[in-house]
Amino acid sequence: MDVEQVAGPDAFLERARALLLADEARHNLAFGIVATAQAHPELYPDVRGWVANNGGEVVGAALRTPPHNVVLARPTDDRALTALAEAIEDADVPGVVGAVPEIDPFATALAERFDASVETRVEQGVYALHTVIPARETPGSMRPADPADRALLLDWVAAFATEVLHESVSGDARRHERSVDARLAGGAAGFALWEADGRPVSLVGFGGPTPTGIRIGPVYTPPEHRGHGYASALTAEVSALQLAGGRRFCFLYTDLVNATSNAIYMRIGYERVCDSREVGLVRRATG
Numbered sequence: 001m002d003v004e005q006v007a008g009p010d011a012f013l014e015r016a017r018a019l020l021l022a023d024e025a026r027h028n029l030a031f032g033i034v035a036t037a038q039a040h041p042e043l044y045p046d047v048r049g050w051v052a053n054n055g056g057e058v059v060g061a062a063l064r065t066p067p068h069n070v071v072l073a074r075p076t077d078d079r080a081l082t083a084l085a086e087a088i089e090d091a092d093v094p095g096v097v098g099a100v101p102e103i104d105p106f107a108t109a110l111a112e113r114f115d116a117s118v119e120t121r122v123e124q125g126v127y128a129l130h131t132v133i134p135a136r137e138t139p140g141s142m143r144p145a146d147p148a149d150r151a152l153l154l155d156w157v158a159a160f161a162t163e164v165l166h167e168s169v170s171g172d173a174r175r176h177e178r179s180v181d182a183r184l185a186g187g188a189a190g191f192a193l194w195e196a197d198g199r200p201v202s203l204v205g206f207g208g209p210t211p212t213g214i215r216i217g218p219v220y221t222p223p224e225h226r227g228h229g230y231a232s233a234l235t236a237e238v239s240a241l242q243l244a245g246g247r248r249f250c251f252l253y254t255d256l257v258n259a260t261s262n263a264i265y266m267r268i269g270y271e272r273v274c275d276s277r278e279v280g281l282v283r284r285a286t287g
Helices: 009-021 028-039 079-087 103-113 147-163 173-184 230-244 259-267
Strands: 002-007 048-054 057-064 070-072 095-099 116-129 141-144 190-196 199-207 213-220 249-255 271-283
Touching (some): 002 079, 009 048, 028 057, 028 070, 028 213, 048 079, 057 079, 103 271, 116 259, 147 190, 147 213, 213 230, 230 249, 230 259, 249 259
Antiparallel strands (some): 002 048, 048 057, 141 190, 190 199
């Protein structure tokens, strides 16, 4: 088995597309990163891919946009997990994101390569929706976000990153600005707001398209506006609009620790397709 390293989103997709399409929902993150890099190269200027081949057949793949984690695809041959880990030379890799169970042996092999230990950071569920079940009647209505909402979007995206993704408050603020600006520029990605009593009370984003679907998120409601069903109603409407626009399904990630959010999404038609895990690589101290 050999591993080929490729550079750029087009080259990676050309080599790994068939493997990723075997389970589009499971691989929605990889598809979304590639689509975003193609549409907005300023967000991911450095796209690195590794493709494992066995007898001319692609049996495994991984993707990275430094300084972020490696994103792992599900292999058709488990030997590809070790082969991919041995081929990755990025010593600054902070961790790995992938579905269960393939994430665990790959993360262990990568940790051994870089003399690190593994640390589970986030446990998530991957959900897919084909038909929306309307949410209960909720005061207010949806509207698209526009450039006039930029300051609000930045505040709420940063709050979501801190609360849900456990990012540091002192993280890369410019990264959030670039992401928000790219979505406000139009195309396949964007934001919607739920307004009640004339003011925004909840946010839902959409982006990271796959060949036939799109990822929903972030979903954020400030604490003072929670408990009224705003996020449920907005997620349902945004998902329905995406399906009406030609998407075959929508995807989203949930924090498995938050049973409430998992139940909310299931009530509007999302079904859990697999679990995903973010595993950090903790370098051992040297003396």
